[in-house]
Amino acid sequence: MTAPNPPSEPWATKTGSLDPKGPLTGSQDPGRPLTSPQDPKPPLTRSTASTANPSSLRLKSAIFRQSRQKSWERLDELVTRLDSKGLKSLSATEAMDLPLLYQTAVSSLSLARHMVLDNSLVAYLENLVLRGHLAVYGPRRTLNEVGRDFFARDFPRAVRALKLPLLIAFLAFFSGVAAGFFQVQADETSFYSIVDDSIAQNRGPKSSVESLRNSVYSPWSGFEKSFIVFAGYLFRHNSFIAFLCFGLGFALGVPTVILLFQNGQMVGAFFAIHYAKGLGLDFFAWLAIHGVTEISAILIAGAAGIGVAERIFLPGERTRRENLAKEGPTVAAAMVGAVFMLMIAGILEGGFRQYFGSIFPRLLVAALTLYGWLYYFLSFGHEDEG
Numbered sequence: 552m553t554a555p556n557p558p559s560e561p562w563a564t565k566t567g568s569l570d571p572k573g574p575l576t577g578s579q580d581p582g583r584p585l586t587s588p589q590d591p592k593p594p595l596t597r598s599t600a601s602t603a604n605p606s607s608l609r610l611k612s613a614i615f616r617q618s619r620q621k622s623w624e625r626l627d628e629l630v631t632r633l634d635s636k637g638l639k640s641l642s643a644t645e646a647m648d649l650p651l652l653y654q655t656a657v658s659s660l661s662l663a664r665h666m667v668l669d670n671s672l673v674a675y676l677e678n679l680v681l682r683g684h685l686a687v688y689g690p691r692r693t694l695n696e697v698g699r700d701f702f703a704r705d706f707p708r709a710v711r712a713l714k715l716p717l718l719i720a721f722l723a724f725f726s727g728v729a730a731g732f733f734q735v736q737a738d739e740t741s742f743y744s745i746v747d748d749s750i751a752q753n754r755g756p757k758s759s760v761e762s763l764r765n766s767v768y769s770p771w772s773g774f775e776k777s778f779i780v781f782a783g784y785l786f787r788h789n790s791f792i793a794f795l796c797f798g799l800g801f802a803l804g805v806p807t808v809i810l811l812f813q814n815g816q817m818v819g820a821f822f823a824i825h826y827a828k829g830l831g832l833d834f835f836a837w838l839a840i841h842g843v844t845e846i847s848a849i850l851i852a853g854a855a856g857i858g859v860a861e862r863i864f865l866p867g868e869r870t871r872r873e874n875l876a877k878e879g880p881t882v883a884a885a886m887v888g889a890v891f892m893l894m895i896a897g898i899l900e901g902g903f904r905q906y907f908g909s910i911f912p913r914l915l916v917a918a919l920t921l922y923g924w925l926y927y928f929l930s931f932g933h934e935d936e937g
Contacts, residue, residue: 612669619659626652627679630686653683704932706888709881711928716804716857720796720850723808727815728822735823745820754821760828767830767837768908786897789845790890793852797886800856803864807856814849836910839917841900847924848892855885 629649632640641649660676710717735742739756746755754766792814799806818838825834859875859882866874899916907913 611666612672615659615663615666616672619655622652622655623659623676623679626656626683630679630682633686634682649683650687653680653687656680656683701884701887702891704934705884707928707930707932709884709888710851710854711932712881713851713854713858713885716854716861717850719808719857720811720853723811723853724815724846724850727812727817728819730812731816731819732823732826733819734816735820736827739824739827742820742824746817750817754824756824756827758824758828760830763825763828763830764833767825767833769905770908783897783901785900786894789849789893789896793849793886793889793893796849796853797856797859797882800859801863802860804857804860807853807860811849811853832910836913836917837904840904840907840913841896843917843920843924844892844899845896848889848896851885851889851892855882855889858882858885 626649629641629645629652633649638646656676656679660673660680663673663676731745734745735756742756743751752766754763792810796807796810799810822831822834822838825831858878862874862878862882863871869877899920903916904913907916
């Protein structure tokens with residue numbers, strides 16, 4: 552069986568050139584069909600593929616590939632460079648050639664499927680066309696640009712969009728702080744019902760002033776243990792609490808509010824036992840150096856969870872699904888940003904808290920971080936906000 556000549560593409564010349572501007576020559580008159588009139592048989596189709604000779608299919612694939620191989624390789628080279636180095640790596644001519652080469656590959660894939668060529672060639676073209684489509688029509692932002700836009704615009708906007716949920720989270724947490732403080736002051740044994748033994752770590756109302764002071768001013772354990780081991784542990788623990796606050800938002804947000812209240816209650820209980828021993832300011836400075844960032848992140852995660860509940864159970868004029876689809880990216884951005892804040896909090900708590908062994912530098916760092924976060928959330932991301 553002699554392999555029929557493959558149908559020519561609309562812009563191909565008689566010699567198989569891929570010049571999109573080349574004239575039609577020879578038998579390729581615009582009024583004639585694209586298949587040659589000398590072909591003894593029509594092109595192979597899927598209905599006749601099962602009876603075809605495998606060697607004939609390989610020959611057809613080789614002929615089909617011969618006139619188009621260079622354009623495919625050129626498209627592959629441009630797409631690979633675009634993926635690794637960005638659009639700036641292409642010259643003006645290459646940028647103009649890219650969509651033409653992509654269209655050529657699309658046409659080649661269509662013909663390859665129609666002619667039922669070998670599967671490896673079709674698979675190669677499908678992969679090349681997919682990559683070409685992403686290069687031509689996909690987003691033009693690199694990973695660095697996505698990260699920059701997230702922190703410079705998306706995250707602060709998401710936090711500002713959660714004003715009411717953030718207020719609820721703030722009230723829930725600090726109501727717990729007040730409740731825990733006054734509860735332990737009224738009955739110091741209630742400390743043990745509020746704080747678990749694993750968290751108390753031998754601290755309680757019966758602890759001596761010296762033991763509480765030693766816990767507040769324990770010596771710095773060195774760079775590796777402070778910034779890597781301990782900071783990593785704190786990040787995992789705090790991230791678990793943050794994700795719990797966020798995930799519980801799907802249950803009407805009530806568990807999120809309760810969890811925030813309970814965490815605030817533990818902080819209040821700890822403050823009460825230190826205050827009773829005359830170490831109230833020491834404990835406050837010990838907590839504030841990392842607590843400004845850590846508690847803020849927990850509150851943002853809680854606000855994101857409450858925001859999910861609000862968008863599910865108070866969808867307004869939209870359906871719940873439509874509301875989640877539209878507002879979901881906002882709460883997701885807030886949650887992702889809160890995780891990055893917890894990374895910073897872990898470094899401050901694990902490394903710098905014990906490095907600064909007195910009240911003033913700890914309060915100074917706390918004041919600077921508070922000012923920095925307020926400035927960031929109130930000032931960034933206002934461009935084109937609407």
